[in-house]
Amino acid sequence: MRQVERTIFDLRRGLPVVLRTPQDDVLVQPLEGIDDDTLTSLATLAGHAPGLVITEHRHARLGASMPSASHAVHLPLSVDHRAGDVIAWAMAAEADTPKASQPATPAETAALGLMRRGLLVPAALSATVAPARREAVDALIADGTLLAVSLEDVQRYDEGDMTSLKRISEAEIPLAEAERTRFVLFRESDGLREHLAVLVGDPAEWADPVPVRLHSACLTGDLFGSLRCDCGEQLRTSVAAIRERGGGILLYLAQEGRGIGLANKLRAYHLQDDGLDTVDADQVLGFGDDERRYHVALQMLEALAVTRIELLTNNPGKIDAMSRGGVEVVGRQACYGKLNEHNRRYLSAKAERAGHWLEDVLEPSGVTDRRAPRHDTSGSLE
Numbered sequence: 001m002r003q004v005e006r007t008i009f010d011l012r013r014g015l016p017v018v019l020r021t022p023q024d025d026v027l028v029q030p031l032e033g034i035d036d037d038t039l040t041s042l043a044t045l046a047g048h049a050p051g052l053v054i055t056e057h058r059h060a061r062l063g064a065s066m067p068s069a070s071h072a073v074h075l076p077l078s079v080d081h082r083a084g085d086v087i088a089w090a091m092a093a094e095a096d097t098p099k100a101s102q103p104a105t106p107a108e109t110a111a112l113g114l115m116r117r118g119l120l121v122p123a124a125l126s127a128t129v130a131p132a133r134r135e136a137v138d139a140l141i142a143d144g145t146l147l148a149v150s151l152e153d154v155q156r157y158d159e160g161d162m163t164s165l166k167r168i169s170e171a172e173i174p175l176a177e178a179e180r181t182r183f184v185l186f187r188e189s190d191g192l193r194e195h196l197a198v199l200v201g202d203p204a205e206w207a208d209p210v211p212v213r214l215h216s217a218c219l220t221g222d223l224f225g226s227l228r229c230d231c232g233e234q235l236r237t238s239v240a241a242i243r244e245r246g247g248g249i250l251l252y253l254a255q256e257g258r259g260i261g262l263a264n265k266l267r268a269y270h271l272q273d274d275g276l277d278t279v280d281a282d283q284v285l286g287f288g289d290d291e292r293r294y295h296v297a298l299q300m301l302e303a304l305a306v307t308r309i310e311l312l313t314n315n316p317g318k319i320d321a322m323s324r325g326g327v328e329v330v331g332r333q334a335c336y337g338k339l340n341e342h343n344r345r346y347l348s349a350k351a352e353r354a355g356h357w358l359e360d361v362l363e364p365s366g367v368t369d370r371r372a373p374r375h376d377t378s379g380s381l382e
């Protein structure tokens with residue numbers, strides 16, 4: 001699997017890589033950072049013009065219907081296409097509907113999985129290496145200029161979403177909201193992401209079910225107190241609420257921007273400034289409504305021997321994910337941040353489009369500072 005991880009690093013550097021299938025070698029290059037020269041060099045390397053591969057979400061955004069039940073689409077390009085046109089097809093708020101498209105090949109679909117894992121925009125240039133160019137491409141692979149990886153390995157890596165976690169280090173860190181707190185750091189086996197379990201109070205004294213908050217990282221909100229979201233307040237008030245309930249766990253998950261990464265979240269904010277809501281902005285960039293997966297949280301709870309929880313959340317998706325993963329969610333506690341004029345649209349979109357339970361926060365009148373951050377016991381889930 002190390003070769004797959006190396007491939008992700010090359011893609012993040014904007015370099016092309018080769019995906020090897022039993023039939024073909026496919027050159028793929030991230031869309032991010034391309035210019036006209038990139039298109040020309042890729043065409044020279046492959047022996048013909050590349051195509052653009054985009055996700056089903058992006059394709060739907062372009063107003064086109066999917067050619068089949070595939071999750072990605074290949075849009076053929078010609079040598080006349082300029083990088084600006086290609087970038088617009090992949091990630092502009094407004095773009096022409098493509099004239100022709102075909103289902104992406106398994107190698108192309110797998111390539112987009114690598115882009116996601118590398119927190120890039122999930123769009124790529126792709127070109128099967130023409131027979132006449134195979135020798136030249138092989139030489140570049142042999143001298144280390146190009147990395148090649150087998151499709152089979154990439155697919156196994158993708159499924160291996162179940163990547164194992166290692167408990168790496170831990171320390172007591174007294175917090176303003178909970179003085180008796182221990183941070184435990186877990187690292188994913190490919191080394192790309194680290195997640196924290198913040199253990200509040202003495203585990204021997206935790207209630208059953210254990211109060212748990214799954215908190216997705218939000219650098220802008222958690223650290224800088226951004227008013228565009230409610231994350232910073234949720235983080236602090238949930239630590240306090242866990243302490244008040246006799247202790248429990250806050251899992252701080254490396255899922256910045258609902259899993260799309262900070263660079264893409266800033267792109268999405270930019271699109272929201274032009275009028276899109278939080279879900280549509282992610283779709284413009286090729287992402288689904290919520291790219292988060294919770295297998296890491298499940299593994300951390302397992303490592304901490306926690307099987308029955310009371311979840312601090314307003315997000316029904318988190319409850320589903322825990323239950324499907326075998327953790328019994330016995331109750332839910334609401335967990336609000338303050339409503340303000342900057343986050344009102346974001347919170348409304350979460351309620352309306354993703355079904356989050358935010359009705360207590362979002363009232364038709366009064367936009368500013370109406371409500372202090374608080375926690376409600378919303379009862380059990382029966």
Ligand SMILES: Nc1nc2c(ncn2[C@@H]2O[C@H](COP(=O)(O)OP(=O)(O)OP(=O)(O)O)[C@@H](O)[C@H]2O)c(=O)[nH]1
Pocket residue numbers: 214215216217218219228229231234255256257258259260265268269278282312313314315318335346356
């Ligand atoms: N893509 C995207 N992510 C955002 C945006 N605003 C906030 N986020 C991210 O959304 C996530 C919110 O995380 P959480 O507070 O754990 O989750 P939640 O889904 O709101 O659920 P609860 O807070 O548990 O009710 C964080 O990763 C933020 O970085 C946005 O406009 N676009």
Ligand SMILES: [Zn+2]
Pocket residue numbers: 218220221222229230231232
């Ligand atoms: Zn946030």
